[in-house]
Amino acid sequence: MQKIIDTKITPLQNHLLSVLPDEVKERLFPFVELVKLELGEVMYEAGDTLANVYFPVDSIVSLLYVMESGASAEISVVGNEGVVGIALFMGGESTSSRAVIQSAGYAYRLKGKRLTEEFHRHGKLLGLMLRYTQSLITQMSQTAVCNRHHTIDQQLCRWLLLSLDRLPDNNLTMTQELIANMLGVRREGVTEAAGKLQKLGVIDYHRGHITVLNRQKLEQLSCECYAVVKKETDRLLPHGNEKFYYHSQNVINL
Amino acid sequence: MQKIIDTKITPLQNHLLSVLPDEVKERLFPFVELVKLELGEVMYEAGDTLANVYFPVDSIVSLLYVMESGASAEISVVGNEGVVGIALFMGGESTSSRAVIQSAGYAYRLKGKRLTEEFHRHGKLLGLMLRYTQSLITQMSQTAVCNRHHTIDQQLCRWLLLSLDRLPDNNLTMTQELIANMLGVRREGVTEAAGKLQKLGVIDYHRGHITVLNRQKLEQLSCECYAVVKKETDRLLPHGNEKFYYHSQNVINL
DNA sequence: ATTGCTCTGTTCGATACCGTACACACTACT
DNA sequence: AGTAGTGTGTACGGTATCGAACAGAGCAAT
Structure with missing residues (x-):
């Protein structure tokens, strides 16, 4: 086609x-x-x-x-x-x-x-x-x-940053289930980690749509891995x- | 020199x-x-x-x-x-x-x-x-x-097999402390895993010297990761x- | 409005691994 | 023989993650 x-x-x-x-x-x-x-x-x-x-x-x-x-x-x-x-x-x-x-x-x-x-x-x-x-x-x-070494919370931040760098805006279309597959963890683990970020006002998400509100904070919460790779x-x-x-x-x- | x-x-x-x-x-x-x-x-x-x-x-x-x-x-x-x-x-x-x-x-x-x-x-x-x-x-x-997915026990087996493939005989010189660094886990975790293998008669080790006695069993106990990489x-x-x-x-x- | 489906939130006990602490065993050196 | 040092065994509570189960919330189609 x-x-x-x-x-x-x-x-x-x-x-x-x-x-x-x-x-x-x-x-x-x-x-x-x-x-x-x-x-x-x-x-x-x-x-x-x-x-x-x-x-x-x-x-x-x-x-x-x-x-x-x-x-x-x-x-x-x-x-x-x-x-x-x-x-x-x-x-x-x-x-x-x-x-x-x-x-x-x-x-x-x-x-x-x-x-x-x-x-x-x-x-x-x-x-x-x-x-x-x-x-x-x-x-x-x-x-x-x-x-090996980092918590789901840290890894979620890292993952969001990696995605953000490759997108034109702050919106990603992605269910927690899919993120869980990517990170190799349970969906519930992502729900929990994402819930924390939501409470902190760092992200906002609804049924498969995530918006990053505060990128700087995301970087603070992420493990060093993101920065190392970027550099x-x-x-x-x-x-x-x-x-x-x-x-x-x-x-x-x- | x-x-x-x-x-x-x-x-x-x-x-x-x-x-x-x-x-x-x-x-x-x-x-x-x-x-x-x-x-x-x-x-x-x-x-x-x-x-x-x-x-x-x-x-x-x-x-x-x-x-x-x-x-x-x-x-x-x-x-x-x-x-x-x-x-x-x-x-x-x-x-x-x-x-x-x-x-x-x-x-x-x-x-x-x-x-x-x-x-x-x-x-x-x-x-x-x-x-x-x-x-x-x-x-x-x-x-x-x-x-992400495998236990220390499985990973130790994988690691031993990787080493074995690169050595002329069945003896490796390696403290549990060093193996722990390689695997990114605590030394105690290695002690425990190695203890199990010792009991099963798969390996024999003394103060930094490991001898593999039963390679076949080691392969059985290892996760799939060893075989996948080898293939x-x-x-x-x-x-x-x-x-x-x-x-x-x-x-x-x- | 109802139904069905997907996505999310929450709970509960189980478990693998961690951090810490310490005791013991073997080796080497004096 | 004594001592120091290194490698190993074990024990204990703490925690992150898992597995399973289920309830609710948003959305779409009829």
């Missing part, structure tokens, strides 16, 4: 795409396709062979591990700062994680073949992908440690020029 | 080095240096700029995160199946993790410059490094999930030819 829309969306809204040298942009952009991602859709399952990579624009994708028991835990988040499908260029073709749309929106899709062709032509893109991958590794590592990511991937141009284009459903 | 020893050690005992094409071996091996690693030594601190990568032969290196509070947790282990210092070729130059020698032994050191030079000359080495990095990512992810690693990095040749060579202390 395709339709042409007049959007305010451009590949440049993805940080990785926006910092590429102009010549690489010129070669690559004709081949990227705009894809619409719906909340809860599964982008790929653990073990799937990947054919495309996705550069989120205003969507958020959650990488999560599912255990034999069915219990799950999010190991990292990807928004417009990153790319989904690193296994494709890392050479493994698949991963043992599942990718789920955590926040609906758009992403640009690129065929894996185009990507790897570009790798051989010019090292810039590869270098960028690798630095991004390293920042992802940082996030995963910090998650591992955070799971390291900024080091690895300095922000590029963030001016955008808009145009009409095709949209495809995932 | 240097001395020439007659060892039974060769670069081929490291799996990554051993699967390289002959031409790459010929270019690279003249530049690798044998390094002796002592138990407990810190290979690099979080944030250190890396100048070398290390290919362990019979040593084990633990990558661990240290939090502001001083609490720590191991996020992955590297033995002769891998390489320490991926940040160097990922482009980040440093990581937020610390690398500690978990089991004394030898490793081959290669200047980062030599490594990246080889990347430009021939894609084989890069591809291998990237696939290894992906297997490392798998390990980190699984660790994150394991920290994925085998997929990403098929074993090469493991015949070795021996010769005299220099040894350097770290």
Whole structure:
């Protein structure tokens, strides 16, 4: 299913795409396709062979591990700062994680073949992908440690901040049940933690819609993990020029 | 400090080095240096700029995160199946993790410059490094999930198996205190878990020396995390030819 | 208005792990 | 033999999280 829309969306809204040298942009952009991602859709399952990579624009994708028991835990988040499908260029073709749309929106899709062709032509893109991958590794590592040492309250704050950074405003569409899956805890645990934040006036939520009212306080209440990851990511991937141009284009459903 | 020893050690005992094409071996091996690693030594601190990568032969290196509070947790282990210092070729130059020698032994050191030079000359080495990095990512992810969902008992089993795979025999030199640091739990927790394994006749240990008596049982008692990581690693990095040749060579202390 | 469904709030006992404290055992050194 | 130091065993209360069960509240469709 395709339709042409007049959007305010451009590949440049993805940080990785926006910092590429102009010549690489010129070669690559004709081949990227705009894809619409719906909340809860599964982008790929653990073990799937990947054919495309996705550069989120205003969507958020959650990488999560599912255990034999069915219990799950999010190991990292990807928004417009990153790319989904690193296994494709890392050479493994698949991963043992599942990718789920955590926040609906758009992403640009690129065929894996185009990507790897570009790798051989010019090292810039590869270098960028690798630095991004390293920042992802940082996030995963910090998650591992955070799971071990920090309370649900702290982790919820961390998680909200991670989401906030990848959204255009302060509203996230997300039930407590889903957050619980991401954090790998019971839904009741999230209810309790969210209740505290509500009482403190930090957030406001109603049936699957959360609004962050006081970001600063959220940062105070969060564990160090958020800041550590942010700092390291900024080091690895300095922000590029963030001016955008808009145009009409095709949209495809995932 | 240097001395020439007659060892039974060769670069081929490291799996990554051993699967390289002959031409790459010929270019690279003249530049690798044998390094002796002592138990407990810190290979690099979080944030250190890396100048070398290390290919362990019979040593084990633990990558661990240290939090502001001083609490720590191991996020992955590297033995002769891998390489320490991926940040160097990922482009980040440093990581937020610390690398500690978990089991004394030898490793081959290669200047980062030599490594990246080889990347430009021939894609084989890069591809291998990237696939290894992906297997490392798998390990980190699984660790994150394991920290969330599994008991200390299960995790101790997993940890012992990870160590066992990287050692020549069934003996590991390791106090409960150190294991506790790796797992990010209290020493008493390890004492208790180890006590159970002792009673079951699975392990035998005395003041910092652990002998695994029944590996099969250990695998049964472990959580799935060990098997998942092993399977994925085998997929990403098929074993090469493991015949070795021996010769005299220099040894350097770290 | 009724019904049904999803999302949230609350309770209760169970349990895994923590923090603290201390006793004991083995080893090495004097 | 005595002493110091390191590694291990155990005990106790405190707490965060779990598992299960259920009640209510908001929303949608009929």
